[in-house]
Amino acid sequence: MTQDEMKKAVAQAALDRILPHLEEDTILGIGTGSTANLFIDALAAHKTRFDGAVASSQASADRLKAHGIPVYDLNSVSNLPFYIDGADEFDPHLNLIKGGGAALTREKIVAAVSKEFICIVDQTKQVEVLGNFPLPVEVIPMARSYVARELVKLGGDPEYREGVVTDNGNVILDVFNLKIVDPKALEQQINMLTGVVTNGLFAHRGANVILMGTPQGVQEITA
Ligand SMILES: O=C(CO)[C@H](O)[C@H](O)COP(=O)(O)O
Numbered sequence: 581m582t583q584d585e586m587k588k589a590v591a592q593a594a595l596d597r598i599l600p601h602l603e604e605d606t607i608l609g610i611g612t613g614s615t616a617n618l619f620i621d622a623l624a625a626h627k628t629r630f631d632g633a634v635a636s637s638q639a640s641a642d643r644l645k646a647h648g649i650p651v652y653d654l655n656s657v658s659n660l661p662f663y664i665d666g667a668d669e670f671d672p673h674l675n676l677i678k679g680g681g682a683a684l685t686r687e688k689i690v691a692a693v694s695k696e697f698i699c700i701v702d703q704t705k706q707v708e709v710l711g712n713f714p715l716p717v718e719v720i721p722m723a724r725s726y727v728a729r730e731l732v733k734l735g736g737d738p739e740y741r742e743g744v745v746t747d748n749g750n751v752i753l754d755v756f757n758l759k760i761v762d763p764k765a766l767e768q769q770i771n772m773l774t775g776v777v778t779n780g781l782f783a784h785r786g787a788n789v790i791l792m793g794t795p796q797g798v799q800e801i802t803a
Pocket residue numbers: 611612613614615616665666667668677678679680681682683684687
């Protein structure tokens with residue numbers, strides 16, 4: 581089974597999980613990336629069964645609208661029963677690294693508002709300890725060099741993601757070689773650096789459930 585087929589299977593599994601809970605006024609939180617895209621495409625066939633969505637990126641908003649699914653501003657929505665999104669890595673405690681697609685800040689905001697975060701991944705994202713995937717940090721452009729020096733003091737090797745501007749007009753530093761022994765503490769420590777908007781550790785608000793695609797089928801993982 582290819583990685584793409586595993587992603588398709590978890591997108592379908594997430595859809596099967598939420599379908600019985602959809603009501604005509606339901607608004608869904610929708611993430612960003614290739615797995616989230618597959619979920620959006622599968623969701624489209626059921627668009628008459630719910631109200632619309634809040635998207636964690638312009639790219640996802642565009643895809644939802646192309647399917648005819650109404651997209652709401654988060655400021656006009658107070659209740660999101662589900663947030664469905666992928667991840668770059670997850671550990672046994674359902675802590676995540678996200679932001680490979682540079683959408684980490686909006687992803688973290690939509691996840692914060694949502695009741696249940698259903699994370700959809702293929703088995704290549706499973707690790708014992710987070711940190712093989714470089715940790716994305718969204719930074720206000722003028723603070724880039726300062727924040728990079730501070731990240732070196734924390735033991736990481738930050739690299740500027742050239743040519744990438746986030747939906748919020750900021751830049752991304754990808755931090756290599758971090759030893760993430762305490763994801764919650766590091767998430768907080770990096771967010772304390774002046775000029776950082778947020779970082780891609782989802783530990784204070786991790787996933788509620790992981791649906792993981794494997795060649796043998798979709799596994800459900802809870803902490
Ligand atoms: O955090 C993300 C985007 O910012 C994505 O969820 C993450 O990069 C996984 O993407 P994919 O589903 O394409 O593997």
